[in-house]
Amino acid sequence: MAINTEAVEALRDVAEPHRAANDLVRLDVIETYITQHAPQYRIQLRPQYRERLACIPANLSKEQLDIELFKVQKDIELDHRQRAASIRAMPLGSTSGCDEYAALYRHYLDEENELGKAALARYVVHRRTILEMLENALKVQDTGAYAREDLIHSLIFPMRTTSDEVDFARQNLWVVDERLAYHTHLASDLPMSRLTAIDVDSRDEPDLARFRSTPTSCAVSRRGCARSPRTTTS
Template sequence: MLSKRDILKAAIDHLKNNYLKPYLATIEQTKQQRIETYIKNAAPQYRPLLKYKAASLQEIPLKALQDGSIDLELYKLSAKIELELKQKGQKFLSRQLTDIKDLPRYKAEYNQYIEQENDLGKAKLAQYIAHRKIVLTLLSNSLERGDDGKYSLEESVHG
């Protein structure tokens, strides 16, 4: 016997696939463009997601773009990539090459691993540079004279 939930799910899927598909496709396309624009302009540390997890970006709810939680959603996906890469690295370290015939495949997998590791390193560097720039700007602002002609107190510099 079908449950109420199963019937409702089947009805929703039918509506999505038969009647709402063109509308939903347009919304998905717009959402994808907004995510890509956000990554390229505001959050370069997530660029590897565009290359390695583009399909997963579709799973980000539209609401995340509207309520500002997009960074959190991208962070979750980024953490997944890092975990997968760490697991892949562990496999390479524990794997022993026994047959010379496996060498070309091993090299290809190794090169792919190194490329991903490099891309993640670049993303982390971009994040560090952006963070560093903000810190230096805040420091510079706190070292300037105020409207009263006096410098900020030392505690505002050291936080």
């Protein structure tokens, strides 16, 4: 049995104010979460992204909301890259003095600036999270013991691995020293004799051994120092 079109329209008119009110509440929740907990998503509060946020389901936990906002952020970044590719593809002869090109470029730079701020905010949040996790790991646990060494190591650089195996995003070497990020090879808790970046016969297993392409080397470990003319380690 077909539903009367007029009845459907009447019901829609009755429901519309309630739907609009619910949308405002949901957007307010999202805005509060972003401003108080996730500044890396601040670009999404711009009016042009309101429709994207409206698609996020209501009544999500903070963890679920963060995942949804992460998806929206990636969509924005993808659109931004595609816009950059379109601008680069425009023939230079047709862009000189072109108002359309100038407007596209201004929009691109404005968005690039906002995404840069988002990346910086994400970086700061990441560092704060790692430091909080490390602080908790260094405390006496509920069992009365300290956390295992491998757990603490995993927050900075996993044990018994090298920089060839560990993605850069998982290396939080800045906790120890920012300079550790600059290396040609880095290893953790592996016998020096097994490391291809240095030619020594030693069973020392440094917590962290950093190698750089310089004339001399010294690897600081729990048990001493190994030297080689090929690389620098620290």
